[in-house]
Amino acid sequence: MTSAAEPVFRRAERADLPALIALFAADALGGHGDTVHPDAFARYERAFERIEASANDILLVGVFGGEVVATAQVTFTTSLPSRGRTNMTIEAVQTRDDMRGQGIGAKLIHHCIALGRERGAGLIQLMSNAKRADAHRFYERLGFKKSHAGFKMVLEALPAAT
Known part of the structure; x- marks a missing residue:
């Protein structure tokens, strides 16, 4: 049984979208252009529907004290x-x-690793923004090793966050 002081990890539900969007919009370092502006909500809903319909994607939330406090997506x-x-x-x-x-982030990553094992993954990988030195130390403490350089090409510019 899970104690009241432990986060619960589960698949995200449509009702979690406002909390998830707020998490991403509050991330000044990530620079993904996320916003809580109502005009952007339909775009998040469409993305959620595609993720939810995919057999290869799982969007997770960490719930603590009845509130969404963490998230991760595995593919x-x-x-x-x-x-x-x-x-x-x-x-x-x-x-x-x-x-x-x-410790919520570490528990979330361990939950993701368990999902990988359940699905027969032989390798788990992640990318982290080069500016996130604290996150890099966090992932290394959890057993991840730096091994590759990442590259990105933006094909669609997002409208300015409002």
Whole structure:
């Protein structure tokens, strides 16, 4: 049984969207252009529907004290290299600012790792913004190793956050 002092991790539900959007919008360092402006909500809803419909994506929330305080998305990809191994990517990891330092993020990552094991992933990978030195130390403490350089190409510019 889970104690009242422990976060609960589950699949995100549509009702979680406002809290998730607020988590991302509060992330000044990430620079993803997220916003709580009502005009952007339909776009988040469409993304949620695509994630929810995908057999290879799981959007998770961490709930503590009845509130969404953390999130991560995992994606499973099977590729030919490594003899057809299934890889799991963890992304969009966020813990609400006032909840950091309480172990919730580590428990969330351990939950993600358990999902990877359940789905037969042979490799777990994640990317973290190069500016997030604290996050890099956090992931290394959890057993992740820096191994590759990441590259991005923006194909669609987002409207300015309002």
